[in-house]
Amino acid sequence: MIMQPTHSGQFQLPLVYPFSGRVLVVSEEQIVRRAISEQLEEAGCVCETADSYEMAAQLFSRDPSISLVVVDCVQPSLETQWFVDEVRLQRPDTVVVGSSDLDNSQVLEQVGIEASLPKYWETPALVNAVRGE
Numbered sequence: 001m002i003m004q005p006t007h008s009g010q011f012q013l014p015l016v017y018p019f020s021g022r023v024l025v026v027s028e029e030q031i032v033r034r035a036i037s038e039q040l041e042e043a044g045c046v047c048e049t050a051d052s053y054e055m056a057a058q059l060f061s062r063d064p065s066i067s068l069v070v071v072d073c074v075q076p077s078l079e080t081q082w083f084v085d086e087v088r089l090q091r092p093d094t095v096v097v098g099s100s101d102l103d104n105s106q107v108l109e110q111v112g113i114e115a116s117l118p119k120y121w122e123t124p125a126l127v128n129a130v131r132g133e
Contacts, residue, residue: 022065023047026056026083027072036070036099039123053083060087069096070126071113084112097126 023045027033030051037047048063050056060066069087073080087094098113099121108116117125 022063022067024056024060024063024066024069025049025072026051026053026069028052029072032072035120036072040070040126043123053079057083057086061090064091066091067094069094070099071096072099072119073108073113080113081111088112 023037023040025033025036025040025047026049027036028051033049033051037049040047048059048066050059056069060069071080071083084096087096095115096113097115097117098108099117099119100108
């Protein structure tokens with residue numbers, strides 16, 4: 001469980017996620033997959049990871065409990081679009097969050113990624129992105 005320090009150095013209540021189910025983390029880079037999934041798992045999420053969109057689509061198809069997808073994506077491509085389309089076709093209510101070190105939220109929206117986070121985000125930023133804040 002993650003405890004968030006306040007400005008006074010005191011800790012507030014543990015962070016509670018506004019979703020249930022599993023999280024699918026997609027990134028070509030192992031270190032990024034591990035960092036994102038470890039951060040989410042510390043907060044109580046159960047994560048699956050994939051190093052490609054093809055692998056992610058297979059995992060997503062086999063696991064109906066996946067309710068959130070985090071895509072590490074510097075520049076969305078046709079493959080990104082294909083994957084997001086697959087997610088939307090199978091389970092349209094699945095939240096897809098894009099994580100990028102560029103400010104390309106408009107480009108991410110064009111491929112169907114409704115929330116974006118700049119790298120390297122803190123865990124509360126994911127909660128806000130999922131909530132649409």
